[in-house]
Amino acid sequence: MNLLQVRDLETHFISRDIDNRVRIAHALNGITFDVEEGEILGIVGETGAGKSLTAQSVVGLLRPPARIVGGQVRFEGRDLLTMSEDDLNAIRGNDIAMVVQNPRTSLDPLSRIGDQLIRIRRAHSESSEAEARSRAVEMMTAVGIPDPELRLSAWPHELSGGMAQRVLIAMALMNEPKLLIADEPTTGLDVTVQAQILELLRDLVTRMNMGAIIITHDLGVVANFCDRMAVMFAGGIVETGTVGDVFENPAHPYTSNLVDATPERLKIGRKAVFGGAPPDLYNLPDGCHHRDRCRFAREECSTPPPLREVGLKHVARCHFAGELPETAQ
Amino acid sequence: MTFTRFFLRRMMMVIPLLVGIVFGTFMLIRVGGLDPVGLLAGPTATAEEFDIIRAELGLDQPLWAQFGIYIGNVLQGDLGESWLSTRPVLDDMLDRVPVTLELLLWGVGIGAIIGIPIGLKAAFKPDGTFDHVSRFFSLFGFSIPTYWLGLMMLFVFFYLLRWAPPGIGRIGLMVSQPPEVTGTYLMDSLIAGDWTAFRSALSHLILPVTCIAVIAAAPIIKHTRAIAIEVISSDAVRYAKASGLPTLTVRRMVLRNAATPVLTFVGTELTGLVGTTSLIEYVFAWGGLGQYGLNAIINGDFTAVQGYVLFLALFSIFVFLIIDFVVFLIEPRAELQ
Amino acid sequence: MPSETTSMALREVTAEPEFSLWQRIIGLTRRSPTAAVGLGIILFFGMLALMAQYLMPHEPELVYAERVLHPPSSEHLFGTDGNGMDIFSRVIYGARFGFGIAIPAVVLALVIGIPVGLWTGYRGGMVDEALMRFFDGLRVFPSIILALAVVAATGQSLINVVIVLGVLDSPVFARVVRSEVLALRSSVFVESAIAAGNPTWRILFIHLLPNAIQGAMAQTAVRAAWAVRISATLAFLGIGIQAPTPEWGAMIRQGAEFMISGQWWVALFPGVALILLVLGLNMFGDGMQEILNPRSRAEK
Numbered sequence: 001m002n003l004l005q006v007r008d009l010e011t012h013f014i015s016r017d018i019d020n021r022v023r024i025a026h027a028l029n030g031i032t033f034d035v036e037e038g039e040i041l042g043i044v045g046e047t048g049a050g051k052s053l054t055a056q057s058v059v060g061l062l063r064p065p066a067r068i069v070g071g072q073v074r075f076e077g078r079d080l081l082t083m084s085e086d087d088l089n090a091i092r093g094n095d096i097a098m099v100v101q102n103p104r105t106s107l108d109p110l111s112r113i114g115d116q117l118i119r120i121r122r123a124h125s126e127s128s129e130a131e132a133r134s135r136a137v138e139m140m141t142a143v144g145i146p147d148p149e150l151r152l153s154a155w156p157h158e159l160s161g162g163m164a165q166r167v168l169i170a171m172a173l174m175n176e177p178k179l180l181i182a183d184e185p186t187t188g189l190d191v192t193v194q195a196q197i198l199e200l201l202r203d204l205v206t207r208m209n210m211g212a213i214i215i216t217h218d219l220g221v222v223a224n225f226c227d228r229m230a231v232m233f234a235g236g237i238v239e240t241g242t243v244g245d246v247f248e249n250p251a252h253p254y255t256s257n258l259v260d261a262t263p264e265r266l267k268i269g270r271k272a273v274f275g276g277a278p279p280d281l282y283n284l285p286d287g288c289h290h291r292d293r294c295r296f297a298r299e300e301c302s303t304p305p306p307l308r309e310v311g312l313k314h315v316a317r318c319h320f321a322g323e324l325p326e327t328a329q
Numbered sequence: 330m331t332f333t334r335f336f337l338r339r340m341m342m343v344i345p346l347l348v349g350i351v352f353g354t355f356m357l358i359r360v361g362g363l364d365p366v367g368l369l370a371g372p373t374a375t376a377e378e379f380d381i382i383r384a385e386l387g388l389d390q391p392l393w394a395q396f397g398i399y400i401g402n403v404l405q406g407d408l409g410e411s412w413l414s415t416r417p418v419l420d421d422m423l424d425r426v427p428v429t430l431e432l433l434l435w436g437v438g439i440g441a442i443i444g445i446p447i448g449l450k451a452a453f454k455p456d457g458t459f460d461h462v463s464r465f466f467s468l469f470g471f472s473i474p475t476y477w478l479g480l481m482m483l484f485v486f487f488y489l490l491r492w493a494p495p496g497i498g499r500i501g502l503m504v505s506q507p508p509e510v511t512g513t514y515l516m517d518s519l520i521a522g523d524w525t526a527f528r529s530a531l532s533h534l535i536l537p538v539t540c541i542a543v544i545a546a547a548p549i550i551k552h553t554r555a556i557a558i559e560v561i562s563s564d565a566v567r568y569a570k571a572s573g574l575p576t577l578t579v580r581r582m583v584l585r586n587a588a589t590p591v592l593t594f595v596g597t598e599l600t601g602l603v604g605t606t607s608l609i610e611y612v613f614a615w616g617g618l619g620q621y622g623l624n625a626i627i628n629g630d631f632t633a634v635q636g637y638v639l640f641l642a643l644f645s646i647f648v649f650l651i652i653d654f655v656v657f658l659i660e661p662r663a664e665l666q
Numbered sequence: 667m668p669s670e671t672t673s674m675a676l677r678e679v680t681a682e683p684e685f686s687l688w689q690r691i692i693g694l695t696r697r698s699p700t701a702a703v704g705l706g707i708i709l710f711f712g713m714l715a716l717m718a719q720y721l722m723p724h725e726p727e728l729v730y731a732e733r734v735l736h737p738p739s740s741e742h743l744f745g746t747d748g749n750g751m752d753i754f755s756r757v758i759y760g761a762r763f764g765f766g767i768a769i770p771a772v773v774l775a776l777v778i779g780i781p782v783g784l785w786t787g788y789r790g791g792m793v794d795e796a797l798m799r800f801f802d803g804l805r806v807f808p809s810i811i812l813a814l815a816v817v818a819a820t821g822q823s824l825i826n827v828v829i830v831l832g833v834l835d836s837p838v839f840a841r842v843v844r845s846e847v848l849a850l851r852s853s854v855f856v857e858s859a860i861a862a863g864n865p866t867w868r869i870l871f872i873h874l875l876p877n878a879i880q881g882a883m884a885q886t887a888v889r890a891a892w893a894v895r896i897s898a899t900l901a902f903l904g905i906g907i908q909a910p911t912p913e914w915g916a917m918i919r920q921g922a923e924f925m926i927s928g929q930w931w932v933a934l935f936p937g938v939a940l941i942l943l944v945l946g947l948n949m950f951g952d953g954m955q956e957i958l959n960p961r962s963r964a965e966k
Contacts, residue, residue: 016697061571063562085576093572106568110585110661123574155661171572349803357819464700468952472945474895476902477918477937480925488928495926597805604810608899612922622811626818627903638807638815645806 002074003179003211004035004058009071011050011057013281025281027053027066029235029289035179035211040202042226042243043215044258048281049232051215052101055183059092075179094124097172099182103164107156113167114152121174132174139170143200162193169197173204180205180212186221198225219258223247228313231255234279234289239321241314251308251316253294288318296320335657343646350642355399357638358631359392408636413628418636422618427512428499429617433599433606435534436541441595444546448553448591449584455558463550470547475540475605479612482536493536494529496613501529537613544605545598552594553587560586589656596652600645694953701953704887707946711939715761724752726759726912735929745931748920749910753931756912757939763901763913764943767828768893772886774832776839780882783843784870787878788851794844801837809834813896818905827906831893838889839882846878884958887951891944898940914940 009032013025028050035041043051056062058073060080073080075096080088092098100106108116117136121127127135133152140148143166151163159167165185172180182201186194198214202225205212214226222229222243230240231254239252250256279289287302288294294301300319309315310322374382383389390398402409408418451460479496486493494501500514507517507526515534518526560566560583569579607619614620618637625633695702714721723743730750738745744753786794804812816830850856859873901907901915909916914936921933 021693059571061567063567089573089575091573092570093574098568098571100564100568100571102564105564108565108569108582108586110582119574119578120572123572123578157661345799346803346806349800350806353803353807357815464952468700468945468948469941472891472895472941472948474898474902474915474918474937474940474944476899476922477933477940480918480922480933481937484925484928484930488926488930600806601808604808607811608902611903623814623903626811626814627905629818631819634815634818638811641808641811642806645808649806 002034003037003076005074006031006033006058007072008032009057009073010069011053011062011066012069013065014067015065023282026284027235027281028057030071031237033230033237033240035213037211038206038209039227040205040212040214040225042222042229043213043232044217044219044222044229045232047217050235051232052183055181055213055215058181059096059098060088093120094175095177096179096181097175097177099168099172099180099185101184101187103168104156104159104161106168107164109156112152113154113156117171117174120171124175135174139173142173143170144196145170162189165189165197169201176208178210180210182212183215185214231258235281236289236317238290239316241311245311245314249311251310251314251321252318253296254290332657336654339650339653343650346646350639351400351403352396354635354639355396358635408639409632411625411630411633413625413630413633418633421621421633422636422640425618425621428615429606429610429619431513431515432537432541432609432615432617433602435538436606437545437595437599437602439538439542440545441549443542444549445553445591448550449557452554452557452561467547467550470544473544475544475608476612478540478543479537479609482540486536494532496536498614498616499530499533500526504529537609537615540609541602541606545602548598549595553591556590557583557587589660593652593656596648600648603641603644698953698957700949701957704946704949704953707942708950711761711764711943711946714758715765718759718762722755722758724755726756727751727910735924738931744935747917747932748924753935756917757935759912760914760917760936760939764894767897768890770828771831771835771893772890774829775835775889776882778833779836779839780843780879782836783840784847784874784878786840787844787847788870788874801841804837810896810899814900814903814905817900822906824907827897827900831896835889835893838885842881842885843878846881847874850874850877880958884955887947887954891947891951894947895944
């Protein structure tokens, strides 16, 4: 059985304009993916494709006006979306741990690092203060924080960005999670620190046999640190497969653009990389959402594309997946 | 950064503000078309008499020289003489400070005790029934004229129900005043152990304090709610929720993080409500600094007005400084700023 | 420049012609009942002010010498005051003072505050810094006391009340506009307008103003409420507007002495009218801010 099963997850931004008309942004349109124990899934896409929103929907952390309107999120077979807040709290921070985007603002500014680590441990297990403290030191050592005992009494604002990120990872590991979700864990860090932290994450995942999701806009991160990948575009997953399969045989035109376009610098920094702006989420086109940007768009593309299997566990949402001319010149 | 260094730096920042304020109050009576000389000399004065008075007031000198004289006087604590009371303005005001502080502190204190929990409760369940009711209450408090509320209170509780004493003064006419220690009858009677005086002083306090509390609570509710909502949607609180911390722990975290901004706001309220308090003093003939200032404004006693406005500005700066120091002491992040 | 400012403001508000006025009002009612109720109250008093001469059963300053301090009756719905004047008529007429002071005061505040905010936000530098410090410095004076003292010092005419309220209120608008301009200054459309060689005034008023004015507009109703309140307070203290004038604050002043002798109607009715108008303006302003600033409230 899969550790995490996400099926047809739909999240909308529902708001009203000045004339009280309801406006709906289709931010996630039927997301489906799995994560197994001991594997790292990389979710990659442009800014605004819905990567972070996927993570927030999974752990039930949406801020209004975002709301889940359909689908299932199963963790060890239990549906997180219909679960009571108390049951959910028993899982969050315990079995599912999250490493968020903004480490420095995400720590409680008025508590010392050590107290926060101890707090999260004791919220989920019956351990004593002393036990929790030694666990905290252990985890801080594991994530490579020098002088962990000393750092326990540091305030969040005294940490550098890289240090704060390590603290967040240490917090995530405090309760031996089964699933780790890391949302852009290395944005804002310099390159050497990035590599260290990702190396560390991968190491921990293998050692503790966790499942992990790494959300990033950096294809390099996916290529080097993930086992499988899911490519997101306009609130949907357009292709999933093992990292090797997807990079070697991209089946969706968007993925192939992504992989081909910038071989030397595998980054999707800009909003619109190629072929114009992403579609308006308030007003999605019928059929394939990628149509307007696709070099191969044909008449069939005005109907919703099916999920086509192009290899073992390698699927793409395109009418012509796997039949595209070998990277057109 | 140590406390002393913070203190010194903060004091340095206040100096230009002080100069500006003194200049502002100096200009206050000079920009107007008013002629203090005419007021003092009276309609029958001759041209020579005018010149003498003008020279006495230093008005025959250029503006900057006048300002120099004014600053010199202010620094020596000489705010001039009120022509209403023919006493030095500073003495007049110092006598009345405790009387006004008594009203202001009780009013804002009770307003905060009522307003902060209401604002927090509204923030924890935005758009619930409680939120809507508290929002209306707050809007109402923003809209009600202070003096009118005082008059209505007097009508209901003095005229109709006879529960409260008439709105004149701070203690019953037949009650002997307790020996002065703090300058407030409530405290002084307590110190003297005079229960009759204490009861009378308390009964005189209730209505005006209630008025100020109602008016103080409105903005406190609104801002506490806004602050708490901002804290609740902050990264830190969202992350705490994502970590599955118990609701109670998350709430405590929200309260602690909202405490500093709410405290700061209540402090600024203390200065903002001086105007409200003045009007309440006027309606209840309270005889404090606020009534003194209003009477000076109404009667054109401009030396007193000048002194009063300067005094209020200094009070505001004093309160802001105290808030800064308290925040410095309770906030681990303060040294960042 | 002033007329340009106001016409731009109107254009902004009346944009998006695809909705009729009626549809907009219905939309507003559903979107923010608070704002809609507030607007209703404002319109009600606006109507009183405009049609006062048709609605008043008596002349507001006509003395019925034999009917001094009569309680409410069918002839005098709100009773008569200490001079024997009909309070009902005077309350209706008083709406004119409410609007007559608040509207010009707020317009004046906009006319001063918007250009100042545009200019300081766009240019920055020393002038901006000094001005912001100055505005900060003003905060140490309680607004009511400052308004009272300045009106008393500069002369007690109605015009003066309007000018003082307008000037004292302008920093609010300057600040709001300035912060919007700061956010917009480095945006693409401003950069391209500069590159295209537009003169500064064009960049400020044609390019920046329409995009920076929303926040200021959302503040107008609340500031109008402030102006109504302060002007009534001035009249209550006998500053600016004097006694037999049918202004609500002045009427409350006259009724104050009767409050403890039981003639409650003299001060009650003008006070209720004053609260209602101020409440209406505040509700409308609060609702508008809620709509224009979606972060302030969660969406339903």
